[in-house]
Amino acid sequence: MFDFTLAAADPHTAARSGAYNTPHGPIATPVFAPVGTQATVKTLTPRDLAEVGATLVLANTYHLYLRPGVHLVQDFGGLHSFMGWPQPLLTDSGGFQVFSLAQMRKVDADGVTFRSHLDGSLHRFTPESAIAAQEALGADIIMCLDECPDPLDRAYNEQALRRTHAWASRCQAAHRRTDQALFGIVQGGIFDDLRVESARILTALGFAGYAIGGLSVGETKPQMYATLDVTVPELPADRPRYLMGVGAPEDVIEGVARGIDIFDCVLPTRVARNGGLFTRGGRLNMRNAQYAADPLPVEPGCDCYACQHFSRAYLRHLLKAEEILGLHLATIHNVRFMLRLMADIRSHIAAGTFAAFRGQFMAGYRLPNQEARHAQHAATLARRQTERVTR
Amino acid sequence: MFDFTLAAADPHTAARSGAYNTPHGPIATPVFAPVGTQATVKTLTPRDLAEVGATLVLANTYHLYLRPGVHLVQDFGGLHSFMGWPQPLLTDSGGFQVFSLAQMRKVDADGVTFRSHLDGSLHRFTPESAIAAQEALGADIIMCLDECPDPLDRAYNEQALRRTHAWASRCQAAHRRTDQALFGIVQGGIFDDLRVESARILTALGFAGYAIGGLSVGETKPQMYATLDVTVPELPADRPRYLMGVGAPEDVIEGVARGIDIFDCVLPTRVARNGGLFTRGGRLNMRNAQYAADPLPVEPGCDCYACQHFSRAYLRHLLKAEEILGLHLATIHNVRFMLRLMADIRSHIAAGTFAAFRGQFMAGYRLPNQEARHAQHAATLARRQTERVTR
Numbered sequence: 001m002f003d004f005t006l007a008a009a010d011p012h013t014a015a016r017s018g019a020y021n022t023p024h025g026p027i028a029t030p031v032f033a034p035v036g037t038q039a040t041v042k043t044l045t046p047r048d049l050a051e052v053g054a055t056l057v058l059a060n061t062y063h064l065y066l067r068p069g070v071h072l073v074q075d076f077g078g079l080h081s082f083m084g085w086p087q088p089l090l091t092d093s094g095g096f097q098v099f100s101l102a103q104m105r106k107v108d109a110d111g112v113t114f115r116s117h118l119d120g121s122l123h124r125f126t127p128e129s130a131i132a133a134q135e136a137l138g139a140d141i142i143m144c145l146d147e148c149p150d151p152l153d154r155a156y157n158e159q160a161l162r163r164t165h166a167w168a169s170r171c172q173a174a175h176r177r178t179d180q181a182l183f184g185i186v187q188g189g190i191f192d193d194l195r196v197e198s199a200r201i202l203t204a205l206g207f208a209g210y211a212i213g214g215l216s217v218g219e220t221k222p223q224m225y226a227t228l229d230v231t232v233p234e235l236p237a238d239r240p241r242y243l244m245g246v247g248a249p250e251d252v253i254e255g256v257a258r259g260i261d262i263f264d265c266v267l268p269t270r271v272a273r274n275g276g277l278f279t280r281g282g283r284l285n286m287r288n289a290q291y292a293a294d295p296l297p298v299e300p301g302c303d304c305y306a307c308q309h310f311s312r313a314y315l316r317h318l319l320k321a322e323e324i325l326g327l328h329l330a331t332i333h334n335v336r337f338m339l340r341l342m343a344d345i346r347s348h349i350a351a352g353t354f355a356a357f358r359g360q361f362m363a364g365y366r367l368p369n370q371e372a373r374h375a376q377h378a379a380t381l382a383r384r385q386t387e388r389v390t391r
Numbered sequence: 392m393f394d395f396t397l398a399a400a401d402p403h404t405a406a407r408s409g410a411y412n413t414p415h416g417p418i419a420t421p422v423f424a425p426v427g428t429q430a431t432v433k434t435l436t437p438r439d440l441a442e443v444g445a446t447l448v449l450a451n452t453y454h455l456y457l458r459p460g461v462h463l464v465q466d467f468g469g470l471h472s473f474m475g476w477p478q479p480l481l482t483d484s485g486g487f488q489v490f491s492l493a494q495m496r497k498v499d500a501d502g503v504t505f506r507s508h509l510d511g512s513l514h515r516f517t518p519e520s521a522i523a524a525q526e527a528l529g530a531d532i533i534m535c536l537d538e539c540p541d542p543l544d545r546a547y548n549e550q551a552l553r554r555t556h557a558w559a560s561r562c563q564a565a566h567r568r569t570d571q572a573l574f575g576i577v578q579g580g581i582f583d584d585l586r587v588e589s590a591r592i593l594t595a596l597g598f599a600g601y602a603i604g605g606l607s608v609g610e611t612k613p614q615m616y617a618t619l620d621v622t623v624p625e626l627p628a629d630r631p632r633y634l635m636g637v638g639a640p641e642d643v644i645e646g647v648a649r650g651i652d653i654f655d656c657v658l659p660t661r662v663a664r665n666g667g668l669f670t671r672g673g674r675l676n677m678r679n680a681q682y683a684a685d686p687l688p689v690e691p692g693c694d695c696y697a698c699q700h701f702s703r704a705y706l707r708h709l710l711k712a713e714e715i716l717g718l719h720l721a722t723i724h725n726v727r728f729m730l731r732l733m734a735d736i737r738s739h740i741a742a743g744t745f746a747a748f749r750g751q752f753m754a755g756y757r758l759p760n761q762e763a764r765h766a767q768h769a770a771t772l773a774r775r776q777t778e779r780v781t782r
């Protein structure tokens with residue numbers, strides 16, 4: 001159980017491909033995990049998920065702890081059974097959402113006390129209770145409780161790191177179920193020395209896998225990539241590496257190039273519900289008038305149900321008319337886009353052609369322009385505290 | 392084309408079963424048509440619709456005329472092609488929605504002028520333009536433009552009936568496409584003599600099929616059933632009879648018993664989105680706390696995807712968490728419920744056992760109690776004018 005077989009390594013980058021075995025089947029890596037926050041990847045049935053090629057799916061302990069409650073899920077045989085997903089699952093510890101609650105939480109050495117964003121009721125997570133909650137949920141991969149500071153705030157990161165490491169050790173001691181792999185989470189913001197220290201301490205503790213947390217929450221992309229550059233080499237090569245909460249297509253390519261095996265992100269599903277459709281040429285805003293009479297599928301050549309059956313014009317009509325089917329079809333496409341991208345990445349690593357593929361992809365993929373990105377970045381920062389809760 | 396083959400007649404009631412052939416395939420009757428207001432049955436893909444056993448699907452000319460526009464749909468090869476539904480379609484004339492606009496429309500002998508509920512822009516439907524719009528959309532069954540008065544207002548019904556009959560004649564003259572069946576619509580409110588007069592005038596004009604309009608919009612159920620009792624016998628036996636906008640399970644049973652062949656209604660899909668799930672025992676409010684830990688499917692024995700894969704507890708969780716998947720699964724179940732009910736009705740008519748089935752069904756199906764129904768009725772009346780627009 002939890003064998004990690006590395007089958008190929010790219011000769012020009014740190015990219016690698018392989019298979020991570022779990023009690024609910026193997027995960028071909030590098031993998032992108034769609035996010036099923038509340039025990040559902042928004043708008044998709046398990047059948048839809050299987051059809052788009054999902055293997056690993058993520059769910060949020062914070063949300064499920066509050067509603068419907070982890071013991072109810074446990075009584076239903078765990079999350080796989082409750083939500084009807086027979087393939088691998090990963091739960092986070094709940095820490096990320098709790099630390100996003102801003103004024104509604106208070107951290108101490110032993111844990112974190114917080115108020116529910118649903119009804120304001122008071123709750124507490126400790127390393128031990130976060131593990132207990134995840135053991136009740138029963139995902140294949142579970143995460144240590146960590147503290148998630150602003151990645152740019154050095155003083156806060158230094159302080160938080162001590163707690164994160166102490167909590168990692170307590171999570172390890174508390175964890176009982178041998179059919180779950182417990183991953184440690186490297187923190188340290190954008191500070192190279194803190195990241196290296198964190199990676200070394202967690203590696204010394206010895207986890208089934210290692211996550212890199214606290215990124216894609218305020219730093220720039222170059223800062224994120226530079227952080228990966230110094231952190232990944234400190235992690236054991238024979239364990240899976242998971243970059244948490246990162247999943248823009250360009251970030252996945254750059255993460256893989258730096259040796260990341262696992263990604264998760266709400267971006268493809270959230271963007272879909274706003275009418276943003278991924279293509280290899282960039283993101284299309286399907287609500288734009290230019291698609292009103294466009295007979296093409298969202299992305300010619302895509303094998304998803306939406307692209308195989310419907311025009312951009314129909315999808316735009318659905319989105320403009322605020323029809324749920326529009327959100328559903330857009331989500332199917334974006335998740336399939338990510339999973340096709342991952343399959344292509346794995347093929348190119350196996351063939352030794354990943355570096356060329358990376359270059360081609362980045363040349364063809366039109367990023368939002370710099371100005372738009374800066375504006376978006378500022379807006380993201382402003383919205384961050386509320387948004388993170390709903391990840 | 393448009394052969395209507397009656398295969399069986401119930402010996403004890405006016406129920407009959409058969410097949411209505413259309414350019415997009417046969418419709419086994421009696422049939423329930425799910426409503427795809429804006430060229431989508433809310434939350435369902437065409438694949439879902441086929442899986443639950445839909446044949447005839449309804450779309451609303453008023454909505455599609457405003458958005459995305461009937462000529463855009465025509466440019467995409469018509470509604471079947473635009474929305475990806477290869478089986479039979481029916482469009483209404485748009486009259487029902489326009490007459491629901493209350494202060495936003497003005498009727499004259501030639502047609503009706505109205506303001507869009509979307510942007511307040513001014514538009515006009517005449518019998519000729521309503522047919523032209525429906526010819527552009529290209530459904531298999533299309534409807535005459537009619538005036539839809541309050542069923543309890545005799546003076547208004549007398550006046551409106553003259554226009555409805557004149558418009559039916561003009562629709563007939565305007566209709567060109569031989570691959571579309573044009574149905575006339577009998578009006579007359581709850582007034583027996585007006586209904587008989589309307590049925591006779593329309594029958595004399597000679598339509599491919601006959602609809603009974605203006606019911607289920609304010610009168611009581613006994614009034615509706617009594618109106619069917621006097622109207623249906625006036626319609627030619629060899630043409631399909633369509634009871635517009637009616638689709639509560641008990642009303643379908645009672646309508647079939649009175650000789651109705653076609654039903655449509657938003658009720659099963661709208662109620663689903665509010666968490667109301669149909670079973671043979673009555674409607675369950677799946678948001679209720681009593682289902683929080685219920686491991687049963689919505690309706691044991693149901694073959695729909697939702698019942699085959701998920702517990703009431705999971706569905707309740709999704710609905711409480713306002714997850715789109717909850718709306719989707721509830722809709723799948725309710726539409727499948729209606730289509731299984733219709734299949735059972737057809738089998739029992741064929742076997743000569745419909746009367747017994749009707750008795751069993753009505754004995755087992757718990758109607759909302761009288762008080763709740765009166766309250767609901769009053770609320771419906773109050774909301775009617777806005778709701779009708781969004782049917």
